[in-house]
Amino acid sequence: MxxxxxxxxxxxxxxxxxxxxxxxxxxxxxxxxxxxxxxxxxxxxxxxxxxxxxxxxxxxxxxxxxxxxxxxxxxxxxxxxxxxxxxxxxxxxxxxxxxxxxxxxxxxxxxxxxxxxxxxxxxxxxxxxxxxxxxxxxxxxxxxxxxxxxxxxxxxxxxxxxxxxxxxxxxxxxxxxxxxxxxxxxxxxxxxxxxxxxxxxxxxxxxxxxxxxxxxxxxxxVDGIFSANPAIIDDPESIHQMTYREMRELSYAGFSVFHDEALIPAIQGDVPINVKNTNDPENPGTMILPEKDFHAEQTVTGVASKKHFSALYLHKYLLNKEAGFTLRILQILDKHGIPYEHMPSGIDDITIIFDRKFLNDQLIDLICSEIQATINPDQLEWIDDYAIIMIVGEEMKNQDGINARILNALLREHISPQMINQGASQISIMIGTKKEEADTAVKAIYNEFFK
Amino acid sequence: MxxxxxxxxxxxxxxxxxxxxxxxxxxxxxxxxxxxxxxxxxxxxxxxxxxxxxxxxxxxxxxxxxxxxxxxxxxxxxxxxxxxxxxxxxxxxxxxxxxxxxxxxxxxxxxxxxxxxxxxxxxxxxxxxxxxxxxxxxxxxxxxxxxxxxxxxxxxxxxxxxxxxxxxxxxxxxxxxxxxxxxxxxxxxxxxxxxxxxxxxxxxxxxxxxxxxxxxxxxxxVDGIFSANPAIIDDPESIHQMTYREMRELSYAGFSVFHDEALIPAIQGDVPINVKNTNDPENPGTMILPEKDFHAEQTVTGVASKKHFSALYLHKYLLNKEAGFTLRILQILDKHGIPYEHMPSGIDDITIIFDRKFLNDQLIDLICSEIQATINPDQLEWIDDYAIIMIVGEEMKNQDGINARILNALLREHISPQMINQGASQISIMIGTKKEEADTAVKAIYNEFFK
CATH class of the missing domain: 3.40.1160.10 (Acetylglutamate kinase-like)
Known part of the structure; x- marks a missing residue:
């Protein structure tokens, strides 16, 4: 049934x-x-x-x-x-x-x-x-x-x-x-x-x-799920087929056609999802499938962007020799009930990325001053105009040089990412840019893979 | 004096x-x-x-x-x-x-x-x-x-x-x-x-x-500090000048001519360091300077690699909705006194990178089973052959497209990085590869910037 x-x-x-x-x-x-x-x-x-x-x-x-x-x-x-x-x-x-x-x-x-x-x-x-x-x-x-x-x-x-x-x-x-x-x-x-x-x-x-x-x-x-936000890309391609986890990653970064949390019961029950248009029921729409049933039709399934992030940059010499350093930061965040999104780190620095919706100016001042007092960093900087771009595709892991193509596309628009993150799953690449660069970045990446 | x-x-x-x-x-x-x-x-x-x-x-x-x-x-x-x-x-x-x-x-x-x-x-x-x-x-x-x-x-x-x-x-x-x-x-x-x-x-x-x-x-x-490990690159260029933090990042990733911890007193006292050769005292060697006194001569100062890393990959749907998730992992690591190196994360996954020297097989089993029990991830994978490549240069932040050049160089050798991380400081890019790809990756990147 x-x-x-x-x-x-x-x-x-x-x-x-x-x-x-x-x-x-x-x-x-x-x-x-x-x-x-x-x-x-x-x-x-x-x-x-x-x-x-x-x-x-x-x-x-x-x-x-x-x-x-x-x-x-x-x-x-x-x-x-x-x-x-x-x-x-x-x-x-x-x-x-x-x-x-x-x-x-x-x-x-x-x-x-x-x-x-x-x-x-x-x-x-x-x-x-x-x-x-x-x-x-x-x-x-x-x-x-x-x-x-x-x-x-x-x-x-x-x-x-x-x-x-x-x-x-x-x-x-x-x-x-x-x-x-x-x-x-x-x-x-x-x-x-x-x-x-x-x-x-x-x-x-x-x-x-x-x-x-x-x-x-x-x-x-709508006729299913688009491969990019129609407010940024004119007439973007529809996605015919995608996996649960592709949907999940794109939802995170702003795709809102299908409710984020609705994926979980479908995944648990192994039930495929078909997103279709009431006004055009003959259109096959978008199938969201378990990985085992999925056959990739293209390298990149979708490009999403979300602009409401902030980042806290901390630098301290020999930071990574201080055992428990991150633990102390997370305890401060936990005390104030603030979730963090990502935490890319260099040798002596760490950037903590927040969803701006969980913060207000007072909270920002509070956590900055508590982290300053506890960690005593050489440098503490609050970056308030952070955007995250997600490039998602199961097929990406089977192809060489996807990240080089993405970065070349951005380079042509003179965009230098502030963060690049490719997780071990390799089905998505996350890029941090300035807020005002986000739309241009999405266009550049979309054109690279869909045109 | x-x-x-x-x-x-x-x-x-x-x-x-x-x-x-x-x-x-x-x-x-x-x-x-x-x-x-x-x-x-x-x-x-x-x-x-x-x-x-x-x-x-x-x-x-x-x-x-x-x-x-x-x-x-x-x-x-x-x-x-x-x-x-x-x-x-x-x-x-x-x-x-x-x-x-x-x-x-x-x-x-x-x-x-x-x-x-x-x-x-x-x-x-x-x-x-x-x-x-x-x-x-x-x-x-x-x-x-x-x-x-x-x-x-x-x-x-x-x-x-x-x-x-x-x-x-x-x-x-x-x-x-x-x-x-x-x-x-x-x-x-x-x-x-x-x-x-x-x-x-x-x-x-x-x-x-x-x-x-x-x-x-x-x-x-030796005649100073080389821009790459002479065991990997034949006759690498010497570095004439570098900043404290460039040295710090390269030390982390394996440059061992100058002791890592020796930088800190020099930084605190603002004392420049000159690494020279006893057998050729006329050779100017390498100057390690405060940032204010540094004049970049080239884009990339050095390329280093270190092979003894391991990584724990965790995937769980709606991971980032679980507040305190990372905190619980870090508490487990802290309890066993295990430092972690980096923690790149995707939407529903996180990769925790360890220096293998702090671990043994027993400890690995212990933390994996405690994390399994506490976090209950959908997927938990231990990756034992992880290498980190650091590309370091103060001048990189002033130039577009460095990361694209790096990835193109790797692409020509059919190397797909498992992680790419460019911190907010932008003076270094960290790349995770398989252990067996590390030397080839260093050669490819060195040739891109030094030949």
Missing amino acids: KVIKFGGSSLATGKQVERAIRIFLADDNRQAMVVSAPGKRFSDGIKVTDLLIKYAKTYLNKQDTSEIVEQIFARYQEIGQYFGLTKEDLNFVKEILTSLPDQQYPNDDYLLAAFKAHGERLNAYLIAKILQHQGLNAKFLDPTEAGLIVTGEPNDASVSPETYLNLDQIRLQADEKIVFPGFFGITPSGHIATFSRGGSDITGAILARGLHADLYENFTD | KVIKFGGSSLATGKQVERAIRIFLADDNRQAMVVSAPGKRFSDGIKVTDLLIKYAKTYLNKQDTSEIVEQIFARYQEIGQYFGLTKEDLNFVKEILTSLPDQQYPNDDYLLAAFKAHGERLNAYLIAKILQHQGLNAKFLDPTEAGLIVTGEPNDASVSPETYLNLDQIRLQADEKIVFPGFFGITPSGHIATFSRGGSDITGAILARGLHADLYENFTD
Whole structure:
């Protein structure tokens, strides 16, 4: 069987939902559909999830919520009416929406999580009703009933391993279809907690693993995954096939079509992922595969860049003779809960690269002064405009001179990398540049390998 | 004033000592001479230091020591007689040698240190006597008298900061010459402790700093420092000028003409170092300078390689989401007292590079299994044949495309680096290769920049 997941833009209107249902029903093996909340209907539209966040905040601010409830309801009403559901059929949407504030929540974070989750929950409920209305053996399956258990932060939860024991109990009849809401699970004490934003991809992957699917189809609004960011490269090539770990490396460096964390359940369950376009279902899209099933079509699969890094440069003579030097730095970072990204080192120097989002000016001052006091370096420099470029390809390890080609391409643009790092896996090369050089670097590397 | 240091091969025979003394006296500013123990007289000869180690072991094994004492004494006798010293003049050498076992030592390690140190101590004593015999205002200065205080391991000691307060008290008359034994200092409780092997370079640097020398001349048996290892490159170019930090990086990767740790006192005292050849004192040799006084003559100053590295490769999906991951690894290494050299990382992988000399098979098994249990990686691989190549040059940071040139040179030899690392200082590029590729890589890079 196949698990199929539709993103918010694929479910934004009745017409879009019709398209999604047609895709769902076109293949009998597609038995489980995971749905997002209705997304934007036009480029400056608003997502139902954002309306629900507004609803939660309005309620918490003790302001009148009737207008925002109407606005949310209207979105589901449009979809339901498109399929001929009656006002009575849709009553449940408004009832659930208006009763949200009356539930018990451990705290406001859980309240927010539950409000947000109802974008998906109501959509799954509604789409199951639409399918039933069309005479199909379809049912809404709730994370509570299925046993999709999560732990951790209420708005950034992680799946709990017992989920897979629970999902293993589910038996579907040959013609049975289930509609499952994405984005959230249930804590051991019975409260709703969501994954990070965009987390319906994760739910799809969990279901694909838990139901032992042969394929996880992830429908979105683009023709698959591009080999470079279309905002930097005009009309970049699509990737036909890539491995899990290629996807992982490209996600890290900014590829956002498929949710980073959704890879893990697919990898664990050995389920291939097919990223496809709801508006062009004939297009084969991008297959994300285990390494054993992958056949490289080109040297470089993708080039990604991410600009929000900073770096701390430390120099001290005989640095590497000081046992425990790095340990002391990491203990300082750990104390302040600051993760680091990379730590390239020379003989007497070390550069610690940070994701800027985990830092603020105060924290930077604090860690710099603590490191100064503890390590007493000869030189300590904070570099605030660091970008990382990732060049990824399984095939790179089988070819000589890839890094020379990359550096020659950069050289032609007069870019001298601040860091070059090729890990032992050799499927990716990471390059550090100045922020303002990053786009030019991506273009130069893309043109070298794709033109 | 200048501090001048002679290595063991420059003081191996009476004829060589005469040459050294001629150099010492050729410049009135040369007021302090630091001496090694007499070295090898021919390529398969034996150094006095090794004879002294044998003496210590023979004594500790309660075997007869008279023969080895005679052998050591004969070395000093040859030098003394060359300068016309009488048997009575040289009596002190045998007396001190035979009384060595009668001294009090805290343990056998201190005994070994004291025996070893007498190679230098007796030589300095003897050379001072020779100079006095020639009518010069010369004296033997002992580390005890000068206050060269050391702490740490008896056979791998470090200089203590109070040394510089003590040396500051020394006043030399305009025509006064001192002869100072290299390699050892005195612990706060009055025992002899040596630096690591070859540590006379360190003594020279300490004296140069402590006596506020304008120049530290380090005389050895080669024409200065070569830009590559003559065992790999035929007739490599000599380096005329280099900075402290260039020397430091090249020392790390295997350049051994000048002792690694001897740089630090010179840097702290801002004393330039001149490495010269006793057998060709007119040759300007190699100047090692502060960065401010350095004028680059070429792009790359030197290419070095060191083969005895190992690497631990770890892969785990979402590795970099696990805060404290590296911290836990470093705590394991710290617990076993194992230093690491470098730690290049990809997205989901990290490679930890070790100097093989700090490891044995048992330790490798132990840390691998502890890391396996603590981190639970998807993949853990031990790579035992790792080499590091360092390409060093202050001028590299001012030129585009150095790394592309290096990689193109390697590419022509079909070498794909396993790691490339260019630190923020940009004066060196470090490349990881397989052990068996290292020599070819050095040749390719040398030819690119020096031919």
